[in-house]
Amino acid sequence: MMAACVSSAASAAARPGARPSTENSDAMSNILDILKSYGRPSPKEEAVLDAILERLGRGSLSPEDAIDEIIERLNWPLERAAAEVDGYLE
DSSP: OHHHHHHHHHHHHHSTTOOOHHHHHHHHHHHHHHHHHHOOOOHHHHHHHHHHHHHHHHTSSOHHHHHHHHHHHHOOOHHHHHHHHHHHHO
């Protein structure tokens, strides 16, 4: 009986999107910590970032391509670009 409970819990945890809500808040907290360390983007950077994230939201850009474009156009490190995209997708 105990094995069945463990197996059910393991399979539920393995399902995409079956994350506990505390994991989501931990991820968002980590994202915010990364972004805080870089400070606010300039108005020009923010306009470029908004345009990229808007294309991501419309589906015309994959998350990986959005990260690459942020790195290329804003000369930001991978960690910051990925945090922006992850924060947008959360």
